[in-house]
Amino acid sequence: MDTKSIAFSADVPLPKLLDKHNYAEWAIRVRTYLKSRDLWEDIINVSKNAAPSGQENDEDAINVPIRRNYMALDAIQMSCGPDAFSEIRNSCSAHTAWQTLMKKYGESVSLSLNTATYLQYADLYKAVLRGKLKAAKEFLDSQPEAVRKAITHKGETALHIAVTAGHAHIVKELVDQHHQDDQDGDGCRARMTKEDLGIEDGDGCTALMKALEYGRSELARYLYTRTPLKDLMPAEKDKKGAMLLTRAIYSKNLELALDLIWRFPHLTYALDDHGESPFLALASMPHAFPRENQLVFWKQWIYDHCIRIDQSASSTYEIRLNINSHLGTTQSVPAKSIVSNLLGIEQLYDMKKIHSQSKELLSSMCEVIPTISQTLQLTSGGVYDAINRAVKNGIFEFVSETLSKDPRFLEKEDTNLRNILMLAVLYRHSKIFSHIHGLDKNKALTFYKDRNDDNVLHMAAIVEDSTRLDRSSGAALQMQRELQWFKEVEEIVSLNIKEGTNKDNLTPRQLFTKNHEDMMEKGEKWMKDTASSCTVVGALIVTIMFTVAFTVPGGYNQNYGFPIFLKKKLFMLFIITDALSLFSSSTSVLMFLGILTSRYAEKDFLKSLPKKMIIGLSALFLSIATMMIAFSAALLIMLSDQLQIAIPLICLTGVPAFIFVWIQFPILKDMFMSTLFPRILNRKMKP
Structure with missing residues (x-):
């Protein structure tokens, strides 16, 4: 038209x-x-x-x-x-x-x-959204009532917009506008109430909730300290309080969450606008708790020994706000300011602070659980779901703390009729598995079956998408880890469980073989590719070192046939390291050939293949190291009078060797640890 x-x-x-x-x-x-x-x-x-x-x-x-x-x-x-x-x-x-x-x-x-x-407030909306404080102030001066009016179709006020956009200077001005002195009709001065901070948008969110939802942590702390207590109190059957608490947890503003849970403990199992309880939200935050192998060794040492969190500051609610200076508050986190100039330390401090606060929050929430007497309340409040989710996410502290409050949770099943021992095996969390096994003195949990009649050993045969296999270096080590899990669980169950069948008429062993066919193929390919690459390097070193043994530096005495530098100590070092390099490289080639010609049966991935790979890689590393030493000794012999040239050359020769070792050493380390120290079921762990 x-x-x-x-x-x-x-x-x-x-x-x-x-x-x-x-x-x-x-x-x-x-x-x-x-x-x-x-x-x-x-x-x-x-x-x-x-x-x-x-x-x-x-x-x-x-x-x-x-x-x-x-x-x-x-x-x-x-x-x-x-x-x-x-x-x-x-x-x-x-x-x-x-x-x-x-x-x-x-x-x-x-x-x-x-x-x-709404259109009459368009200028205010644009000024706030773009961070133009002067224009926003001019509009509010002409229309003071606009500070609490909804200026969008979503019911958002200017404060909502400023928080969402992250304009702290405008938030400060709007909050001051909310609290400025006004004059009543009799000419008396009267303080305005703080109720305006509790104005909700169309989704029922206050400016504080918006700050948490959009990750504006500094603004959230600023608004929280200025929000009156009655606006923080739960309303509409605790929905509002749960909304604020879950958003504080997901945004890792745990000092706010701690204060809320101390004031209103029953919010632990209250449901928010998404039907989720704060207890369930905390179980969904594995990164808020310490995790195994989270840091490299030197960072872990700093984390454990060099960083201290002041627990006294969190025992009673006293938030030391670290608001930006333009908000008009002071910074007072001395520990953070001291370490902030050190590389990486500030991040470790923040991490440890989150871990400390999450443990304290968990402890406070768990104090409420024994007071819940009705099973229906535990179910509707997401307590059972939270425990299952914590097992899935591998949060050991969450599981152990909850079970210490009520051991009956051991027997609670999820929607698939799987207890927490079965879930710990399914998601491959060894520490949780060891802890639950220690609590299950009578091995009653091992006799449970899920909806498909799978028992706990079937769980070790199932490969879930969320199973923690990505921590292993290569498909072969993944297959090895799966076999170790199956073997560990097999040792703690009775014979009838080992031979029990599910609805598909499969025993645990048959199910394991069926589910791991693809992983075996990938593991075989990974082993052969690695062995082939290393065989080429090993064969090259064998050839070089064999040739060098008969072309020694300085040549031979024409009268007697002995090497000219035979009596020098550096020459003896050259001969010894050359022989060691030749021997170790030959050993590595033989080990890699053994891997290439292996039958690749399922059980070979448990010890046979990894041991061959460990020996082969170790011998290859030794051959490279001794080859570099032999080369350096030869240079020093020939350039004994020109060390200023020999030493830089020796340093340069170590670069390629270092790169090769740096690339391959993590594989060797992981294979060594997983083969000799699998550490799945810790039978010495005390409940």
């Missing part, structure tokens, strides 16, 4: 075509146009005698002067885009067409009628 060729008014341009994005603006412009032609009251606002809502039709609504009706209908149709026009193409009534479009594109009648209200 070409709107340029049609003009229903010569002096007024057509409004912008209606689509799904611009209904609010379109409604204002069309309504203004209809009012200017005196068509709005008679056509759009039907009389009291019109048919009830839902029963009207075009014939009823067209009981107005026909020409006026079609003038209004023409204006509406001409301002519709293709999609909008298709909704009203069969309407003969302007009133029916308007109502149809409003139901299709408008949120409600009241939204349509109040669109002008």
Whole structure:
């Protein structure tokens, strides 16, 4: 439809075509146009005698002067885009067409009628969104009531917008505006209340919740200290308090979460707007708790011995706010300021602080669990789901702390009828597995079956997408780890469990073989590729060192046939290291050939293949090291009078050797540890 060729008014341009994005603006412009032609009251606002809502039709609504009706209908149709026009193409009534479009594109009648209200705050919205403090202040000075008005269709105030955009300076100004002194009608000064900070948007979120949701931690702490206690109190059956608490947990503002849980302990199992309890939210945060192999050894040592968290500051609620200076507060985290200039220490401090706070939050929440007497309340409050999720995420502290409060949770099953021992095996969390096994003195948990009649040994045969296999270096080590898990679980179950079948009539061993066929193929390929690459390097070293043994530096005495530098100590070092390099490289080649010719049975991945790889890689590393030493000794012999040249050359020769070892050493280390120290079931762990 070409709107340029049609003009229903010569002096007024057509409004912008209606689509799904611009209904609010379109409604204002069309309504203004209809009012200017005196068509709005008679056509759009039907009389009291019109048919009830839902029963009207075009014939009823067209009981107005026909020409006026079609003038209004023409204006509406001409301002519709293709999609909008298709909704009203069969309407003969302007009133029916308007109502149809409003139901299709408008949120409600009241939204349509109040669109002008939102548009009058457009300048304030733009100023706040763009961080223009001066423009925002000028607007608020002219319209002070706008500070608490909804300025968007989502019901957001200027404070909501400033928090979402992260403009701290505007948040400070708006909060001051909320708390400024005002003058009543009698000329007396009176403090404004803090209730404005609790204004909610259309989703029921306050500015504080928005700050947490968008990760504005500094702003969240700032707003939290200025929010009155009554606005933090749970409302609507604890939904509001749970919303604030879960958002604080997910954004890792745990000092806020701690204060809330100390004030309102029953929020532990209250449900938020997503039907999730704070206890369940904490179980979904594995990174908030210490994890195994999370740090390299030197960072772990610093974490354990060089960083101290002041526990006294968190025993009672006393948040030391670290707000930016433009918010007008002081920084007072001395430990952080001292270590912030040291490389990496600040991150370790923040990590340990989060870990400390999460443990304290967990402890406070677990104190509430014994007070919950009804099983239904435990289920609806997400306590059971939280324990299962903590097992899945490998949060050992969460599982041990919860079980210490109520050992009955040991026997609780998830929706698939799997107890927490089965889940610990399924998700391959060895520390949790060892702890639960230590608590299960009578091995009662090993006799459980899930909906598919899978027992705990079947769990060791199942490979879940979330199973922690990515920590192993290569598919071969993944296969080895899976075999170790199956063997460990097999040792603690009875014979009838080992031979038990599920609904698919598969025993645990049969299920293991079926589920690990692809992993075995990948493991075989990884082993052969690694062995082939290393064989080439080993064979090259064998060739070089064998040749060097008969072409010694300095040559031979022509009279006696002995090497010229035979009596020098450096020459003896050269001969010994050359022999060691030749021997070790030959050994590595033989080991790698053994890997290439192996039968690759399932059990070979447990010890046979890894041991061959360990010996082969170790021998290869030794051959490279001794080859470099032999080369260095030869250089020193020939350039004994020119050390300024020999020493830099020796240093350069070590670079390629170092790179090779640096690349391959992690594989050797992982294979050595997984083969000799698997550490799955710790039978010495005390419950």
